[in-house]
Amino acid sequence: MRYSPEHKARNHEKILSMAARTFRERGGDSSGIGTVMKKVGLGKGGFYRHFESKDDLFVEAVGRAFDEMGRGMVEVAKSAPEGQGLRVMIERYLSTPHANSPGIGCVIAALGPELARKPLSVRKRIERSIEAYRERLLPFMPGQTREVRLAKVQLLFASMAGVLTTVRVASSPERREQMLAEARKFFLKSFTER
Amino acid sequence: MRYSPEHKARNHEKILSMAARTFRERGGDSSGIGTVMKKVGLGKGGFYRHFESKDDLFVEAVGRAFDEMGRGMVEVAKSAPEGQGLRVMIERYLSTPHANSPGIGCVIAALGPELARKPLSVRKRIERSIEAYRERLLPFMPGQTREVRLAKVQLLFASMAGVLTTVRVASSPERREQMLAEARKFFLKSFTER
DNA sequence: TGTACATCAGTGAACGCGCGTTCACTGATGTAC
């Protein structure tokens, strides 16, 4: 049964976004191609009509995940009152829903160390996704120059990723919420005031 | 060939510290029992005389890693001039050597998301190691009450872990050093002044 | 003190399992004549 180009593109999309989610939820090593394909409704043999290898899918899925993440952040920032963009981004990032949904959340918090272990060639491809991500958040950062704002996005989102990861290790919901609240207070104070 | 109890304890130690290192370097899923045992100089069959399962080893190795990490931190803090303990801890954590040596460094930065994905029962055991770790660093934190100091250790080390992970993803050594320097400046200012 | 037996850390082959990848095949659609 031959399919239309649109049909192929649609399935390609499905595999990509399902992988972006599954990798973040279970980690790259624990997410099998078979599982992803089954969730999409296809057999695992068909995978190689869409991607060269699992590594290839991984890099593309990470890119997709950064893209989704960036889109969501920009969305909340734009619909915030004038000058409140950064505040709502921090609040959204350090929220209980985000802590409870790694599959649709920050890539660094879900896969950071795994990305750090990839060979240089892979890391360089991933870096481009990260740079694009930071670029989108740049307009909402305070600072006179582009360099200052870039350094701030980097520092802020790297730090918040560490907090989110640590929160996710904690078992008690109260403790998690307490840690998030503490972190929100700190980062809001450090990055949005003057 | 039967061995003395000291001999067994010595090998148990070796397996544990080798695992603590290998897990941090390669991640739990990518570090096989066979590899660890071979590095220790034993066949993989002997593993089960020392540990119940790989999961068991993982939890114990993570505990060991936190212990090593805490020991190192306390060491530098204690040998610093009066009142400079926190400063040298931050500088050591956010150093290039630490960024380049995940195997002997921070557990959260090396295995954070993986810990977060473990079942509750495992996370609870790991939490105890984390609490012990934080307890050791507590004396070097500023703050009137124990609660304030505890919240600060938590926030500071979670944030720094995120920075370290992000730095490790970056491919350019200059960029890495620049990110570390920026972070050092920020955390020193935020946690050691006043 | 000497001897027979129990213990148990360690060996290395074997196990089942899931994975990434390959392969021969299918069959509806597009293309050539």
Added chain:
DNA sequence: TGTACATCAGTGAACGCGCGTTCACTGATGTAC
């Protein structure tokens, strides 16, 4: 317009591989008598 053929997304079995775990075995030491 009709017919023969090429294309190629998708199938599902099969492949090799490495892994965690099990198992029968070894043999030096500790213990019982």
